[in-house]
């Protein structure tokens with residue numbers, strides 16, 4: 001299960017274990033999460049905002065009031081998050097949380113949060129053992145929060161016992177498990193048919209006409225649809241990508257004609273069709289049976305039109321929800337909307353080669369989604385996160 005695209009709010013309170021938060025942030029960012037850090041005022045004595053904001057790629061807030069008379073909106077921060085992690089959570093911060101003592105940005109944000117809360121306490125062993133701390137942990141759990149118990153070992157005081165904050169890997173594992181458990185399997189029972197990658201059109205036994213598609217976008221979509229419970233049929237042109245989820249049936253094809261035939265073997269049973277493949281529009285009229293020799297100064301290949309797979313899916317559409325892609329270099333929106341109508345689609349995803357980091361090969365993409373009545377624009381994101389956005393949009397349209 002990926003935590004890519006998940007919005008994770010980390011609230012750091014003032015204890016020596018705050019230094020471990022650097023590793024936690026690095027871990028979460030590496031996995032594609034969107035991380036926002038806030039801290040109590042005293043935390044700055046242990047770690048710097050600069051190091052935490054460099055790793056999280058976002059400003060770090062510790063006060064209600066920003067520079068130049070601005071206001072750090074705790075309600076907005078709280079509502080943004082998919083999950084809030086309080087780590088390290090000192091005895092003081094824990095006590096304020098469960099008693100509603102709202103005297104800093106962390107507690108105000110916590111009290112405004114509607115998302116689940118995970119707490120990783122850290123303190124000296126006697127403080128951890130103290131009945132008031134244990135009562136506060138019980139109270140936090142009774143609020144529905146997940147408490148990751150402190151670990152045993154040598155503490156900053158030199159004493160040995162339970163009180164060390166759980167290691168960053170343990171906190172990451174808890175977050176991943178949390179999202180795994182809470183993932184809504186909204187596509188359970190649905191069949192999602194996805195085309196991905198390029199097609200290769202043979203000229204002779206050693207040469208072909210192809211394009212730069214890697215298959216990354218389509219494979220990310222396949223994994224995300226499978227995570228949501230769908231049975232996925234992935235029809236892929238040549239690609240070295242791999243899927244990580246089970247429940248994905250992969251059919252490898254080479255040419256547009258082969259992709260066409262494979263798609264229509266499964267199309268009738270599909271509930272959702274997503275065409276992310278970069279299909280060659282033309283193919284050589286004749287394929288030489290032997291390698292073509294370079295005898296002449298110039299060489300001409302006659303091309304004929306390939307079938308338009310997606311257009312045919314649109315023509316044969318019965319119950320299917322159909323999503324197309326448009327890869328454009330100019331008049332992007334006009335061309336995408338044209339394809340939406342011409343191919344009888346429910347939704348089209350536009351990516352433009354004029355946007356840096358978008359389109360072929362990159363691990364990132366920048367998209368706009370159009371339906372016959374709506375338009376939505378997204379930031380540059382990892383292809384895994386783009387797949388989440390696309391499937392969220394599909395679910396909103398298709399399951400409504």
Ligand code: PMT
Pocket residue numbers: 195196197198212213214215216217218256275276277278279280281306307308309310311323324325326327328339351359360361362
């Ligand atoms: O694979 P990656 O490296 O991750 O790159 C991803 C991508 C850039 C290939 C992907 O995001 C993308 O844009 N895919 C569609 C590319 C494309 O061929 O766009 P198009 O505007 O030419 O085609 C419009 C739609 O018709 C597409 O959904 C395409 O799959 C479909 N089509 C086109 C021609 C054809 N003969 N049959 C089709 O089904």
